[in-house]
Amino acid sequence: MTRVRAGLVATLCVTAFAATLAAGCGGTQNDPEAAAPLIGPWRMESYRDGDQLKPLLPDSHVTCEFAADAVSGDAGIDTFAGTYRVVNNDLRLRDVQAGASEGLPELVAQQKAFLEDLDRTRHFSVADGRLTLTAANGDVLVTLLPGTAAELVGSWRCTAYDAGGASLTKPAEGAEFTAEFGEGGSVSGATVAGPFVGAYETADAPALRLADLEILSDSVAADAEEKAAQDFLAALGETASYELGNGTLSLKDGRGYVVAMFESAE
Known part of the structure; x- marks a missing residue:
């Protein structure tokens, strides 16, 4: 009887160990x-x-x-x-x-x-x-x-951005502000003062962070154009999350306020 019990206990122990191993590895x-x-x-x-x-x-x-x-x-x-x-x-x-x-x-x-x-x-x-x-x-x-959200990748045209006023500012007539999100975490685009480059992260969508934004231009822009470009980049730099819907991309700050709006340029 003792041998039967010992054998049964041993069998149960082996079975339990195998189950644990399977749960942990397989x-x-x-x-x-x-x-x-x-x-x-x-x-x-x-x-x-x-x-x-x-x-x-x-x-x-x-x-x-x-x-x-x-x-x-x-x-x-x-x-x-x-x-x-x-x-x-x-x-x-x-x-x-x-x-x-x-x-x-x-x-x-x-x-x-x-x-x-x-x-x-x-x-x-x-x-x-x-x-x-x-x-x-x-x-x-x-x-x-941190990688990129596939839905962000592509070209976008800015329709309004935060320039420090009470409401969002629309780009001046004939002025174009764009943003292109690449698959590798790079972002680039156009401003009235020249092209810009930077990087972005979306480790936990819809969280979004843009960093290292810089205008690449040796030419001197008019004061108004330079201010508009810097306001645009400042708005992008405030981004903490994004929202997509009906071909529109909205960038929001940490408080949930929209800092820039885009429409698809593709």
């Missing part, structure tokens, strides 16, 4: 709290190729977006998709499938290394807005910055 549902730091779009900053951590190739983009239990993105040439399991800061990407299209040799090599890095990932951390994927031995494999 399950398909993630704890929302554990997955929360990952959720959203990311764009690659650097990746490991052999024993070197290399920056993203110029004029290329690699993205990665985590949903509740799935991961997908653009590996540089082909798109990819798979699932992932997260427990605390342990991360395992599984069943990641991607195409094998031809392309420039350097892009093919970057894509291959990136996908291999995803397969080797065992841990993650998020600090100062940067997502870092690491291997079992602690090697940094991939670093990613």
Whole structure:
């Protein structure tokens, strides 16, 4: 009788251990709290190729977006998709499938290394807005910055902006203010004082932050034009969130007030 009980206890212990292991490593549902730091779009900053951590190739983009239990993105040439399991800061990407299209040799090599890095990932951390994927031995494999919301990407024409008055100001007749949001987190456009460039982040849409906005022009604009351009950039710099509807993009500050409005220019 004792042997039967001992055997039964041993069997139950092994079964419980196997169930725990399956839940921790092979399950398909993630704890929302554990997955929360990952959720959203990311764009690659650097990746490991052999024993070197290399920056993203110029004029290329690699993205990665985590949903509740799935991961997908653009590996540089082909798109990819798979699932992932997260427990605390342990991360395992599984069943990641991607195409094998031809392309420039350097892009093919970057894509291959990136996908291999995803397969080797065992841990993650998020600090100062940067997502870092690491291997079992602690090697940094991939670093990613907050990505972009696909719905923002494209060209927009400003119809009104905050110039410090009681209401929004419309651009003067014949003056054009535009903004083009790129897939890699860059923003650029036109003002009456010259073109501008900058960067944006949408780590948790509809949150939106624009930074490093700068007018690129060696010419001297008229005082009124210079003020209008600076007011426009100042309004963009106040952006904390966005709202889309019926082909209209509204940028809002931290209090929820609209600081700029755009219509699609495409």
